[in-house]
Amino acid sequence: MLxxxxxxxxxxxxxxxxxxxxxxxLAAMAATRQQLESxxxxxxxxxxxxxxxSRYQQKKK
Numbered sequence: 837m838l839x840x841x842x843x844x845x846x847x848x849x850x851x852x853x854x855x856x857x858x859x860x861x862l863a864a865m866a867a868t869r870q871q872l873e874s875x876x877x878x879x880x881x882x883x884x885x886x887x888x889x890s891r892y893q894q895k896k897k
Contacts, residue, residue: 838846876891
């Protein structure tokens with residue numbers, strides 16, 4: 837049987853790992869958004885998740 841302190845420590849470790857994973861995901865999302873903005877697929881002022889297909893096609897040409 838686990839002591840209350842061991843359970844508390846394990847839960848704290850899980851929270852730490854979850855926070856680190858979330859931070860990495862957010863950093864990756866920010867980098868992706870920056871790449872999309874730099875290629876003009878998504879406008880910097882466009883805060884929704886819509887990518888204009890016509891702009892994407894123009895960049896592919």
